[in-house]
Amino acid sequence: MGFKLSENACKFLVRTARKAIGSKFDENKLITNKQDIPEELDFNSGCFVTLHKNGKLRGCIGNFREDKNIVENVAEMAVQSPFNDMRFPPLTKDELSHVEIEISVLSPMVPVNSFDEIKIGRDGLYISKGIFSGVLLPQVASEYGWNVEEFLKNTCRKAGLPADAYKAADTKVYRFEAFVFSEQDLKE
Known part of the structure; x- marks a missing residue:
């Protein structure tokens, strides 16, 4: 992806996500003071928050909203993913x-003109x-060892479409990049 975030910003987003989830159990409002937010997180972006338990997927929800600040979006998706x-x-x-x-x-998403x-x-x-629509994050194809055709087919299946639906003229295919980090990556 064309940008990276500092370790400090990544840690802030992970802490925000964990606090947001925890607030659902403790019935506390998630309050983040604007002055505590690292300046580099002053941008809007879509995001996905994925949960793993014992190495297995436990929840994943996100969006492509470019009209919401990344900190707010992470907090919102963090609450959506587990519930x-x-x-x-x-x-x-x-x-x-x-x-x-x-x-x-x-x-941002970019229309795919050629599968190459x-x-x-x-x-x-x-x-x-x-x-019908479906999305698979960049890391999914790598984790499963898929080639481009398998990636396209599995994204179609995720959308509830036939595996070869990506070939149809009325099917829209977009690609996007992601900067991905986890709590495991940030442990000292």
Whole structure:
């Protein structure tokens, strides 16, 4: 991705995400003083917040909103991921200390004109056709060892479309990059 964040900014976002999730259990409002936010986080961006428990996916929700500050967006997606990912039951208070938080800060989406533009490990995919849409983050293709065609097919499946739907003229395919970091990356 064209930008990186400092370790301090990454730690701030991870702490913000963990506090946001914890606030759902403690019924406390998440309050962040504007002066505490690192200056480099004064930008708008989409993001995904992914939770892992014992190395396995436990929740992942995000958006591509470019009209919301990254700190606010991370806090909002951090609350959505453990409680609104329909693939998993809601996170329990006991589980909170056992989950690892991963954050993906997203670049704007770019339409794909040729599938040769897609680079595994760099690009995530967003595919839409009619009312169906699906997204897979850049790290997913790398984790599963997929080539570009497998990545396209699996993104179609995630969207609830036939695996070859990406070939249809009325299917829209976009790529994006992500700056990804996790609590594990930031441990000293």
